[in-house]
Amino acid sequence: MSRTVPSPALEDSLVARHGEAQRARIHRGVAQVAALWREEDGDLAAFVTEHFVSDPARLDATLARLEQALEQLDGHLNEVSRELRRPTDLDLGPLLPVDPLLAAYDPSAHVTEDLFRAKVGFVALLNFPLTTLAERMERGPGFTRAQWAEARLTGRFSRRVPAEVKQAEARASSDADLYIAEYNLWMHHLVDAAGHRLFPKGMRLISHWNLRDELKSRYADKEGVAKQRMIVQVMERIVTQTIPAAVIDNPRVDWDPFTNTVRPAPEEEVEADAPQRPVATDGAREDDVRYAKLLAQFQAARREDPYVPVAPTAIARSFELGRELPETRVKALLEQVLTSPLVPRVARLIEQRLGRPLEPQDLWYAGFKASGSRPEAELDALTRQRYPSAEAFARDMPRMLQALGFSKEKAAFLADHIRVDPARGAGHAMQAMRRGDFPRLRTRVGPGGMDYKGYNIAVHEMGHNVEQVFSLYEVDHTLLAGVPNNAFTEALAFVFQARDLELLGQAKPDAASERERVLNDFWQTWEIAGVALVDVAVWHWMYEHPEATPAQLREAVVRISQETWDRYYAPVLGGKGTPLLGIYSHMISYPLYLADYPLGHLIAFQIEEHLQKSGHLGKEFERMASQGALTPDVWMTKATGAPVSAEPLLRATEAALTH
Known part of the structure; x- marks a missing residue:
């Protein structure tokens, strides 16, 4: 990875050929190429002499040709990848042993390196500017559409990661994704201390999405609290990996998640179409599979670090390159919601409606939604x-x-x-x-x-x-x-x-239901903001402990989840020391993704506020979405008139509470 240093004579010769007016472009382009040029790439001077473009019309044509070619390349490889993943992504019946192997293969892993070896990437870097996030944030509002296209073109060639590193990341991601996709629980086979079955026969829920949604749906159920508490107990067992391995996706055993005992299900209680599963009742916990999958994702991502000096960790790449929002700014936005004095006020309102003190499951309170009052x-x-x-x-x-x-x-x-x-x-x-x-x-x-x-x-x-x-x-x-x-x-x-x-044909919202929507958005943002902080904190811990075992990672995730809960949630919901925030499956299958949800809620609220003023959802949605991949604040300002902010949600929540 040693850097090639171009001679001043090379730049002078190009200036002599293309004119003094091109000196700045030549200096920038040659430096951008040299930063990623390797000895095996050949003669740097010969390449830049042949491929530097100064004629504006030819430069525009080069941009258009690269744009067209990359669209076809990316698009067709995406289709190939989708087809390879089809059996693992879709409900098409039992998997063949070869299916996970095909799903783990990433046909695009070699593309960037191949484009560098073919010198296509270097043509882009030689002729178009490579911008930093700071430059895009500062100068982006004044960019033309062509300048944005140039920035996105060179951005894809800002780093040169070996194909084998990208392929390893794809394998780890696919393996974790399949593990999560098959993590189901048969709810009829959860029993309480008296042997009662709280959930209907045939209910098979995936963790965490369906478990959470089932919990939310029980606010309209007179016996819902017991069911919610049982789901919380199941979630905690999953996070701590004290869940018995025998109960995962197995309808042939009954499980009391409170005592953690397992026994064979009576034949009459087994679903008629239940798949065959071994009936192990020793209660042996699932090995630390959940954390082995996460650790594998970390180790694969870590191999990329040396090749991205501008963002030398997966965390930095997630924020600086992926979101184009600094980690410090995102955390500040999340903490602005988490520590808002509006939280206890909304909590008191929920408590009044429920007629009981709040409990950990009320993290997912659904009573503000119209569906929350419907069975x-x-x-x-x-x-x-x-x-x-x-x-x-x-x-x-x-x-x-x-x-x-x-x-x-x-x-x-x-x-x-x-x-x-x-x-x-x-x-x-x-x-x-x-x-x-x-x-x-x-x-x-x-x-x-x-x-x-x-x-x-x-x-x-x-x-x-x-x-x-x-x-x-x-x-x-x-x-x-x-x-x-x-x-x-x-x-x-x-x-x-x-x-x-x-x-579904239900009533459109009136003023009262609109206030309920605001309160629901606020509570959902508060809920997922803490989960996002846990996700990021876990990755910081892994970087601080790169040789950790799955068991050590499990202990760390549980501790981080508990500490985050105790700081932000226990004062409102109780449950001191619960690891509940660690339940989100995204932590395992989509690492460092979770911050996008609270950000998404804040952004959605700004968009909703604009849509209400305009009154034209269809036209405005189309206008916003067709702006393309600008930086966040530029996109949001063009879409709604203001940069990304938590203030609109907080102002509206205050108004909703006042009414």
Whole structure:
């Protein structure tokens, strides 16, 4: 990785050839190339002499050609990867032993290095400016669209990571993702001390998404508190890895999560279509698999550190390169919500409504949402009847999109450009990366149809997909395809998800329900902000203890989760010392992603505030999404008139509480 140092004579010769007016561009371009040039790349002087472009028309043509070529390259490789992952991502039946191996293969892992070896990456660095985050934040508001495209072009060549390092990261990610996708619990087989079964037969919930959503749904249940407490106990067992290995995705054993005892389930209680599983009842806990998967992700990511001097840790890459928001600023935004004096005021309101002191499960209080007062079974009946299959959801998308405010023609265009598949896991959206391909909406559909949890997730993923269509097909430069970072696509998805009941034919919100929406957004942001801090703190701990074992990592995650809970949540919810914040599956399968959710809530609220003023969801959503991948504050200022901030949510929460 030794750096090549170009001679001053080389720059002088290029200036003599292209003119003094090009000196600054020559100096910058040669330096950018030299920083990543290796001895095996050949003759640096010959390369820059041949490929430096000074003619403006030829420079524009070079940018356009690279943009077109990279769109096709990225897009087709994305399609290959999607096909390799199809059996592990979709609910297509039992996996073959070879399927996880195919899913772990990343066909794009070699692309950046191949483009450097083919000198394509060096052509980009020689002729277009490589900007720092500080420069983009300072000068970005004045960039032309072409300048933004140039910045995104060179940004992809800002580091040169060996293909074997990227492939190792892909294998670790795929392995963790499959582990999480198959982490289900059969709720009918949870029993209390008296042997009572609190949940209906056939309910199979994935951790953590479905467990959390089931907990949230029980606020409309007269016996819901006992069920919620049991789910919290299950979650704590998962985090501490004291869960018996025999109960994971096994409907043939009963488990009391409080005493942690396991016994064979009576034959009459076993689901008719239950898969065959060994009936081990020794209660042996799951090995530290959860933390072995996380540790493998860390070790794979750590191998990339030496190749990215501008962001030499996965944490820095997550914030500086991924989000384009400094870690300190993100933490400050989260802590502004976590420590807000509005938290105890909202908590008191929840306590009044529940008629009891708050408990740890109330981290996920759902009573502000209209669905929180509706029995889950009632909502399930609605969605199962309407969506017996993924195809039925796809057929209904044009109607839903029109109901959201898109014109009939635009709704048809969007529905034609989105494909819906049944998910093996909880559900997700998969973007397309070239025009001519289509984003995928993956959602879970049970044997009896799509339940409300699956529907709610599907509406969220539809929001992702609509953004993905607009930010690919309607952006003026495909180098700008997408949005600033994951928090923005989450925010736009939240806009759809917040209207899921309207799309089922329920009443549109009035002033009172709008205040409830604000309080719900605030509480959800408060909830996930602490989870995000745990995620980041765990990665800092791993960097401080790079030789840690899975058991040591487990102890650290539990401790960090407990300390974060005790600082921000115990004063409001009690439960001192609970490791509950460590339950989120993203920590294992999507490391360092969780901060995008509270950021997404803040961004979504700013977007919602703007949409209410404009009154045109469809047109404004399209305008915002088609801006493309600008930096966060530039995108937000163009979209809503102000940079990313927590203040709009806090102001609105204060107003909602006052009313």
